[in-house]
Amino acid sequence: MKGVKLLLCLLGMVLAGYASAQAKKDFSAFKGASPRSILVVPAINISLNVDAPSYLLTSLTYPLAEKGYYVFPVNTVKFVLEQEGFYEAEQVHRQPPEALAKLFGADAVLYVTIKRWDIAGLILTGTATVKLEYRMVSKDGTEIWRADDMRQLDVQSNLLTNLLASALKDPITMDHKVLIAMSHAMTFLKGPNPIPNGPYFKVE
Amino acid sequence: MKILLIALASLFLTGCASNGLYQWGDYGSFDSKLYHSYRNPEKALEIRQGLALHISKMEASQQKVAPGLYAELGTLNLQAGDVNKAIEMYIKERDAWPESRVLMDALIINVTKRVSAKTEIKS
Numbered sequence: 001m002k003g004v005k006l007l008l009c010l011l012g013m014v015l016a017g018y019a020s021a022q023a024k025k026d027f028s029a030f031k032g033a034s035p036r037s038i039l040v041v042p043a044i045n046i047s048l049n050v051d052a053p054s055y056l057l058t059s060l061t062y063p064l065a066e067k068g069y070y071v072f073p074v075n076t077v078k079f080v081l082e083q084e085g086f087y088e089a090e091q092v093h094r095q096p097p098e099a100l101a102k103l104f105g106a107d108a109v110l111y112v113t114i115k116r117w118d119i120a121g122l123i124l125t126g127t128a129t130v131k132l133e134y135r136m137v138s139k140d141g142t143e144i145w146r147a148d149d150m151r152q153l154d155v156q157s158n159l160l161t162n163l164l165a166s167a168l169k170d171p172i173t174m175d176h177k178v179l180i181a182m183s184h185a186m187t188f189l190k191g192p193n194p195i196p197n198g199p200y201f202k203v204e
Numbered sequence: 205m206k207i208l209l210i211a212l213a214s215l216f217l218t219g220c221a222s223n224g225l226y227q228w229g230d231y232g233s234f235d236s237k238l239y240h241s242y243r244n245p246e247k248a249l250e251i252r253q254g255l256a257l258h259i260s261k262m263e264a265s266q267q268k269v270a271p272g273l274y275a276e277l278g279t280l281n282l283q284a285g286d287v288n289k290a291i292e293m294y295i296k297e298r299d300a301w302p303e304s305r306v307l308m309d310a311l312i313i314n315v316t317k318r319v320s321a322k323t324e325i326k327s
Binding site: 036037061062065066068069070071072073074075076077079080104105106107200201202 | 224225226228270271272273275276278279280283297301303304305306307310311
């Protein structure tokens with residue numbers, strides 16, 4: 001068990017290293033706004049995978065909450081938006097961020113655009129590519145964080161591939177979850193420029 | 205085996221840095237049953253009961269319920285027509301997380317209106 005954990009940590013380091021060439025980001029606007037709560041709105045999808053936005057929406061809460069933020073309940077938010085007549089992500093993204101933040105009482109709004117979502121190769125060739133664009137805007141409309149994030153996961157001849165290939169009843173959907181969870185965690189928790197810790201973050 | 209993989213993924217995400225802040229049960233990112241409640245409405249009951257059980261376990265062991273979970277259970281209850289339980293959960297979310305106050309108050313007011321409108325029609 002320890003060996004597996006070590007291997008996964010190493011994989012994490014490799015993935016984190018992949019993105020470390022990016023320039024250091026300026027967090028002064030973020031720290032100025034110091035948001036306590038983040039509203040994640042439905043993602044715009046320009047990838048070819050129709051399921052990607054739903055997977056994405058439900059997987060964003062975990063890394064952001066573990067980073068110490070209050071994350072608005074995504075399903076409840078979607079429900080409220082639909083009650084307000086917003087069924088399409090594009091419609092929501094076109095609204096002024098100030099208005100969305102006010103409607104929900106949020107300190108910041110997180111917009112995600114899914115640019116690529118190529119997962120099909122994960123089982124056969126051990127590679128997958130996810131490209132996401134994140135943009136966080138404070139309640140006064142100022143952009144406070146942005147990440148253009150390409151995750152290329154190459155797990156060929158890795159234990160994880162064997163696990164994925166052998167263990168799963170529905171490998172494709174599970175691949176999505178694992179991959180996207182990793183991708184988010186890298187960006188928000190331990191990417192090269194992770195967002196600053198939120199108010200509930202505690203150092204053990 | 206699927207559970208093992210989820211456990212491994214959890215270790216991967218949380219084990220390298222510090223311990224996680226919250227217990228997510230099946231309602232975090234990896235195998236989010238909340239996602240499945242969209243895709244398979246026929247599973248809504250099972251998912252709602254599972255989430256209620258997870259929350260009651262957290263409460264029994266006096267652990268903080270992860271942000272949003274009370275509210276998600278509230279919305280599942282609302283969609284199932286159990287308005288009183290929905291309101292109860294929205295109040296719990298609001299009391300646990302002051303950041304949710306604006307949204308929870310709006311939901312509580314709207315849902316209460318809906319109940320009183322129904323009562324008026326009956327009477």
